[in-house]
Amino acid sequence: MTLSRTAASRGESLTPALLAGWQKLVLGGNEVHLRQSDAFAKDGRERYGLTPHTWQDFAACLHQNADPSVPLHARAARAHLDIAFFHSYPDGNARLALLVLAHVLEAEGVRLDEVGPLQTTRYADDPDGALDLAALVTVLIRATHRRATTRGRVPS
Numbered sequence: 001m002t003l004s005r006t007a008a009s010r011g012e013s014l015t016p017a018l019l020a021g022w023q024k025l026v027l028g029g030n031e032v033h034l035r036q037s038d039a040f041a042k043d044g045r046e047r048y049g050l051t052p053h054t055w056q057d058f059a060a061c062l063h064q065n066a067d068p069s070v071p072l073h074a075r076a077a078r079a080h081l082d083i084a085f086f087h088s089y090p091d092g093n094a095r096l097a098l099l100v101l102a103h104v105l106e107a108e109g110v111r112l113d114e115v116g117p118l119q120t121t122r123y124a125d126d127p128d129g130a131l132d133l134a135a136l137v138t139v140l141i142r143a144t145h146r147r148a149t150t151r152g153r154v155p156s
Contacts, residue, residue, distance in 0.1 A: 004103045008102075013063065026095045035087070035088065048086065054086065058086045061082045062100075064078075073137040075104050077136075077137050080097045080100060083096050094119075118140070
């Protein structure tokens, strides 16, 4: 999480190379590579295809998550879901999705004080779930701000 937040505070853009560095730490390996074939998740119920354009599309989606014309909660949710949808690596994608979401928020000066509710199963083909995730990010942002404000006050 520290690397994600530091990269955001430095203004580093999300790129496949940046994410690969995070994956090395997440997986505890020396090298990580984008997957080279179709991937399957949820005991084979979900298939993530690989085309000649997959990694170009992935890089473009990462870049779009910095678009300030899109509300922050929607960008953060989309970044999280992009990782899940592309299923870029053979392992560790859910953990990476959380790091990417944190990066998008941190780049805008928002650091969630609670991420537990985000750690649940997400499905790539669930538009209602995507909306729910964006709403959840909004709730977590507001709750973080509210708790920070009340911690700064001395009870009377």
